[in-house]
Amino acid sequence: MNDAAMLDNIFWHAMTGPQAKFALGGATARRFAPGFSPMLGFADAERPDFGALVPFCEAGERFYCGAWSGPAPAGWTIEFEAPMLRMVWHAPTPDAAEAFEPVPLGAPHVAQAVELATLTRPGPFGPRTIELGDYIGCFERGRLVAMAGERLHAGPWRELSGICTHPDFQGRGFARRLMVTLLRRELQRGETPFLHVLSSNTGARQLYERMGFRVQAEPGVRVVSRR
Secondary structure, three states: OOHHHHHHOHHHHHHOOOOHHHEEEOOOEEEEOOOOOOEEEEOOOOOOOHHHHHHHOOOOOEEEEEOOOOOOOOOEEEEEEEOEEEEEEOOOOOOOOOOOOOEEOOHHHHHHHHHHHHHHOOOOOOOOHHHHOOEEEEEEOOEEEEEEEEEEEEOOEEEEEEEEEOHHHOOOOHHHHHHHHHHHHHHHOOOEEEEEEEOOOHHHHHHHHHHOEEEEEOOOEEEEEEO
């Protein structure tokens, strides 16, 4: 399989590859375990096997997954659907942010990270999401005001995710400097950074394009729940 094909079904390849220990499921369908980002992956993304997930999902749980054509499968409801862009890094290694030392996020910071993600809604986020990769943040007087991290990982691909800033602290460059720190780490490891952003989020898309990301595909996203 070439790298581009892996990226086209990155949820599945992450959950059956480097991040398999964080996932539940079988040969055709998997989910991240409770507490992680609520996401689903399927061996056949165009014909997802939702039936295989029933033993691993509680009624009422909501999950993010790639878009597929057709109605909701029996026993499931499509709650949200939107165009989503996948952007891949296409630039040299950025210069390090001057005089910037972000704080690595760990267990003591989980409550604040979840609170910030709930407020700003950067995408699916759970109390254990920060275990999926490096998560770093900016603090003001002990308060987490901005963060960014790494979520999906398979092959050479490493996803930047959880990028958010508290509304009271926007416009100070925190998100960009956090992203540059992570980008430099990934590129130095020989990885290719990528990210997802809703098509409607033009401000974030423009920031990512200025930094060096380019749109690679528009896979779309659906949020589904078990009835």
